[in-house]
Amino acid sequence: MASSAPRGLRSDHVVTVGIALFSMLFGAGNLIIPPLLALQAGSATPVAMLGFLIAAIGLPVMGFIAVALAGTARELAGRVHPKFGEFFVAAVYLAIGPCLAIPRTSSTAFEMLVPLLPEGVSLGTARLAFAIGFFIIAFALTLCPGVITRVLGRITGPALIALIVLVVGAAVISPLGPAAAPQAPYDAGAAVQGFLTGYQTMDLLASLAFGIIIAETIHELGVTDDKRVAFEISRSGVIAGVLMAIIYCGLALAGMQLGTVMPDATNGAAILARSASMHFGLAGTVVVFAIFFLACMNVCIGLISCCARYFCETYVVEGGAEASEEAMRRPFAILAFVFAAFSCLLSNVGLDVILMFSVPMLNALYPVAIVLVLMGLVHGFCDAHPQVWVWVGGVVAVQSVITSVRDAFFAGAWLPFDVLPLADIGAAWAPVAVAAFVIGLLHSKFVAHSRS
Incomplete structure (x- = not known):
């Protein structure tokens, strides 16, 4: 008798995991970019948003699928070389975790609280107290991954969505103004500029990182077959x-209506706050703070958890991912506490300094992540020509690091990459990747011919 098909998630579990994944991805940066894009794009917003969605949604979803097919982000990057995979994934977790994104969650949420504070309150003291409370809550919720998914998927995630729907719904029912004429750079090539703006969200790196906690959650829900886990991760990612x-799209609509009201706005948070206050008064300011608080808290919980789990499994606990939960519990809690405490410190002092180093790291990692994901989606072909992985991953990594260091510390210095197509939009890595792919393909064929 044929064996039964591997068990999958129930439909309600798929939705819960999908909302949890959304909650971990959707931070303050995701809130503020669409309103600003739409305000500047004006009547060209639909075209600009099309390009934006292709990059801001398409790349992360492809990342979820590529990691699911490979097993883990480290296994995906390890096809270049095991040491490369280890270094690259560790750098990704550090860059989007304690070195940048985790500290910024508290800082951003606090900035939205400032208008609600009484006059005369010391901002330094208030920021410290807020950060301590913020990270205590985040740390407490990271200690049980199953609880994370339930909290994010059934409580804070839906609450965040409901509050955003409230603000967007008010904009739909009672428009604040007509769309203005497109501003630069959206007045020419709105779709391309929208794509570049979506590219800059860098959510692809987060999609590589969050796979570890989503996979564990799916295991806890009773799915044990690796191929089925990959399928469920893909469904949740979609x-x-x-x-x-x-x-x-809803946030963009709210921003588009304020083009004639605040045409010189440069901050998406201010646009959202203005829209909410014009519709709801002081209550609107409270709603916007609640939106940012929930978005930042959700991302913070997810990042602390996945960073602690990755470093715990990779470097601390014997047996790695195969270790028992009992063996993992204490070292995981210690690492989660270290990341939370370190991030709490950085959110109050030294964040500008750490940004000076972490942003170039993000810019160096992102092109590598893109080419790894694209090759991961066609891994059958690339695995049949293994030198493709080595050439593309290695060459794009070198080019990205050199360019990022130049942009950060030697602005204006000339590099040979500057003459390549797409260099003017910061994507010189794309033709480099194509050339490396061709070389890797020829190298693989030469090696195969030599062995025959």
């Missing part, structure tokens, strides 16, 4: 992507 797309 749900998260659809949710993000809908909310992005």
Whole structure:
């Protein structure tokens, strides 16, 4: 008798995991970019948003699928070389975790609280007290991954969506103004500029990082077959992507209506706050703070958890991912506490300094992540020509590091990459990747011919 098909998630579990994944991805940066894009794009917003969604949604969803097919982000990057995979994934977790994104969650949420504070309150003291409370809550919720998914998927995630729907719904029912004429750079090539703006969200790196906690959650829900886990991660990623797309469009609508009201706005948070206050008064300011607080808290919980789990499994606990939960519990809690405490410190002092180093790191990692994901989606072909992985991953990594260091510390210095197509939009890595792919393909064929 044929064996039964591997067990999958129930439909309600898929939705819960998808909302949890959305909650971990959708931070303050995701909130503030669409309103600003739409305000500047004006009547060209639909075209600009099309390009934005392709990059901001398409890349992360492809990242979820590529990691699911490979097993883990480290296994995906390890096809270049095991040491490369180890270094690259560790750098990704550090860059989007304690060195940048985790500290910024508290800082950003606090900035939205400032208008609600009484006059005369010391901002330094208030910021410290807020950060301590913020990270205590985040740390407490990271200690049980199953609880994370339930909290994010059933409580804070839906609450965040409901509050955003409230603000967007008010903009739909009672428009604040007509769309203005497109501003630069959206007045020419709105779709291309929208794509570049979506590219700059860098959510692809987060999609590589969050796979570890989503996979564990799916295991806890009773799915044990690796191929089925990969399939469920892909389904959850698509749900998260659809949710993000809908909310992005709603936020863009709210921003588009303020083009004639605040044409010189440069901050998406200010645009959202103005829209909410014009519709709801002081209550609107409270709603916007609640939106940012929930978005930042959700991302913070997810990042602390996945960073602690990755370093715990990779460097601390004997047996790695195969270790028992009992063996993992204490070292995981210690690492989660270290990341939370370190991030709390950085959110109050030294964040500008750490940004000076972490942003170039992000810029160096992102092109590598893109080419790894694209090759991961066609891994059958690339695995049949293994030198493709080595050439593309290695060459793009070198080019990205050199360019990022130049942009950060030697602005204006000339590099040979500057003459390549797409260099003017910061994508010189793309033709480099194509050339490396061709060389890797020829190298693989030469090696195969030599062995025959």
